Amino acid sequence: MDNDYFSIDAILAENQKIQCKFKQRIPEMGHLGGGSERDILPLSKRQIPIWLAYIIVYSDWADFDIPQPFSNKVRNALRAEPRSVRLSNLVGAGAGWYVLGKTIMDMLGDEQGVEMSEMLITTFKGRLVDVIDQAQHFAVLGSVGGGGGVDSAPQMFREGLDTTERELFVLAQESARRMKKWYEEGSGGAKRVL
Amino acid sequence: MSLPQSLRTSVTPPELELIASQQLIEIIPLIAIEKTAFISGAFGPLQPPRKAQIPLWMAINLKLKKKCHIVAPEWLSVEFLQSRLDEEINEPGFSKLPFRYAEVSKLLLDVQVTFAPDDIQSTDKIRYLLKDLREARQAKSREGLDQINRGELSLSNLCSMEINEIRPFFVHAMGILTHLHRDASAEDQP
Numbered sequence A: 001m002d003n004d005y006f007s008i009d010a011i012l013a014e015n016q017k018i019q020c021k022f023k024q025r026i027p028e029m030g031h032l033g034g035g036s037e038r039d040i041l042p043l044s045k046r047q048i049p050i051w052l053a054y055i056i057v058y059s060d061w062a063d064f065d066i067p068q069p070f071s072n073k074v075r076n077a078l079r080a081e082p083r084s085v086r087l088s089n090l091v092g093a094g095a096g097w098y099v100l101g102k103t104i105m106d107m108l109g110d111e112q113g114v115e116m117s118e119m120l121i122t123t124f125k126g127r128l129v130d131v132i133d134q135a136q137h138f139a140v141l142g143s144v145g146g147g148g149g150v151d152s153a154p155q156m157f158r159e160g161l162d163t164t165e166r167e168l169f170v171l172a173q174e175s176a177r178r179m180k181k182w183y184e185e186g187s188g189g190a191k192r193v194l
Numbered sequence B: 001m002s003l004p005q006s007l008r009t010s011v012t013p014p015e016l017e018l019i020a021s022q023q024l025i026e027i028i029p030l031i032a033i034e035k036t037a038f039i040s041g042a043f044g045p046l047q048p049p050r051k052a053q054i055p056l057w058m059a060i061n062l063k064l065k066k067k068c069h070i071v072a073p074e075w076l077s078v079e080f081l082q083s084r085l086d087e088e089i090n091e092p093g094f095s096k097l098p099f100r101y102a103e104v105s106k107l108l109l110d111v112q113v114t115f116a117p118d119d120i121q122s123t124d125k126i127r128y129l130l131k132d133l134r135e136a137r138q139a140k141s142r143e144g145l146d147q148i149n150r151g152e153l154s155l156s157n158l159c160s161m162e163i164n165e166i167r168p169f170f171v172h173a174m175g176i177l178t179h180l181h182r183d184a185s186a187e188d189q190p
Helices: A008-014 A050-058 A072-080 A097-107 A110-141 A152-159 A163-184 B013-020 B056-064 B078-090 B101-114 B123-147 B160-180
Strands: A017-022 A045-049 A062-064 B024-029 B036-038 B041-043 B052-055 B068-070
Touching: A008 A050, A008 A097, A017 A050, A045 A050, A050 A062, A050 A097, A072 A110, A097 A110, A097 A163, A097 B160, A110 A152, A110 A163, A110 B123, A110 B160, A163 B013, A163 B160, B013 B101, B013 B160, B024 B056, B041 B052, B052 B056, B056 B068, B056 B101, B078 B123, B101 B123, B101 B160, B123 B160
Parallel strands: none
Antiparallel strands: A017 A045, A017 A062, B024 B052, B024 B068, B036 B041
């Protein structure tokens, strides 16, 4: 987690809450979960933001469950068809699914971590080709196009893109647009020396 | 850095065109020029009707003033490009093309169209062939996306424009994959 210290994406991802089950009794900290108790009792569950949960889990005061965006249901859906899942809906505003996944993966033990890493990577690679395809297609349409009502499947995919995928989309679209512009402009102004 | 974000990731096509213009090309001069020193080197003397090798930018300049005829490079012909196109379609790898074929061909073809349509034959056909080549190679590089991993990606025989086009998102995607990777042996918990 150290090398992400200044990364905005990581900070936003760490703001997400995960479910922690406390193993010990912690006095005077009941307000963390928003409840009315004074103490946190053993085996009680609270939703704790990741930046706090990291230390708590590290010091072995609680265990945490893998949060909903990475549940088995989501995993199965991704395994079936990575492009049909709307990643932007799974996580709240601001954080990205991939960044959240990485943050959680850093907290997991070896076996679960590798499994999670494979899931993230497979999903990413599965969606990548579509992201780039759409970006290049959109460079052609320019700002006038916009897909229209007929194109609802690609449009839904575009809306379901995660923040990291959106950055890639913009990069690809920019370079495609530049290329197109260059190919279509004539012999350029620098050549007029008559 | 004060460059806008989009320019930080790669070179722009006009810049590549400028770099490509420094390549030497053969011309038949129509006027005589003695050996002149330019910033990039000394060229000349130009003695018609002997052929001479000068940089592309100079050749285009002279051509615009109708002071030379450009001898087309041997790869800028219908036969050569057609055979490369067939190779491209039938074989899985990328066919070998001059590294800056896109820029040089655009420069030469544009000068033909605007000014003296006499030096390169069948410019339209050549344009179509070049476009087809470009699209075939783009389709292949899209397949290359599937093999992307966080280490290295080898796509041989790609040309300068194509590399420039895919560089930003390829590099970014590889960075993301590096981020997402988790070594089975590395462990950041005690």
